[in-house]
Amino acid sequence: MTADHRYGHLESLRSTLSVFVYPIQYLVNLPVRFVHWADESLDTRESLLVDNQRLRTGQLLLNSRLQKYEVLEMENQRLRKLLESSLKLGEKVVIAELLDVDLQPFRHTVLINKGEREGVYDGQPIVDADGIMGQIVHVGPFSSTALLITDPSHAIPVQINRNGLRGIAVGTGQSHSLQLEYLPNNADIRKGDLIISSGLGSHFPAGYPVGVVTEIKLDPAEPFARVLISPSAKLEQSREVLLLWPNDNAHKTGNRDDGLANL
DSSP: OHHHHHHOTTHHHHHHHHHHHHHHHHHHHHHHHHHHHHHHHHHHHHHHHHHHHHHHHHHHHHHHHHHHHHHHHHHHHHHHHHHHHHHHHOSEEEEEEEEEEEEETTEEEEEESOOGGGTOOTTOEEEOSSSEEEEEEEEOSSOEEEEETTSTTOEEEEEETTTOOEEEEEEOSOTTOEEEESOBTTOOOOTTOEEEEOOTTSSSOTTOEEEEEEEEEOOTTSSBOEEEEEESSOTTTOSEEEEEESOTTOOOOOOOOOGGGGO
């Protein structure tokens, strides 16, 4: 051993033996290496599963927030449109949200989230960014019910914007149609004419869009023409409305507009 240590006589022998011993050492260490590899693989797979679940959860949250942001963006656009409309009105207005919509064949009403606390009163007109929607028929402490202009029992004094010819627009029970009554067969009216509120009857201020003439039927046997109007207001789409105070000095109470009596 001393001679080997000093002169390295057995170095070649050790090298030869290591060649034969290495496979044995490799086989002996193979189970240990396999166990380490399996542990690392399991840890990596578990880590990947955890990361994958975390990423899925994060993606779900982000998608949910994105949808919410899209809804908020659309709501913001609607409110901007309403506010732009209110600036043009030049009257006291309050934005209200729709809580419920009832569009039965013979009853068209909406419930809004404003009531006596905000000074809402019976007969008060409501509009959206495009035109007149209806008027308040019942006021509660925290909410109110409005009758839409398409309700069969509702009527509003109107006039043709082009020539000032007056008439009454009544609801037909259909959300996309009004009927213009009391116009003789020889009346100067055309398809596409804009119908606006006349201001008569003291419920609706003058000059607000009511609808556009879509159909005219003339029957010589009838004293009046049958004229149908498409409402300007988006009655089936609006989620916010404007409450109008045409006269800030007094909040009027009384029944809804009921046709010729208000002319």
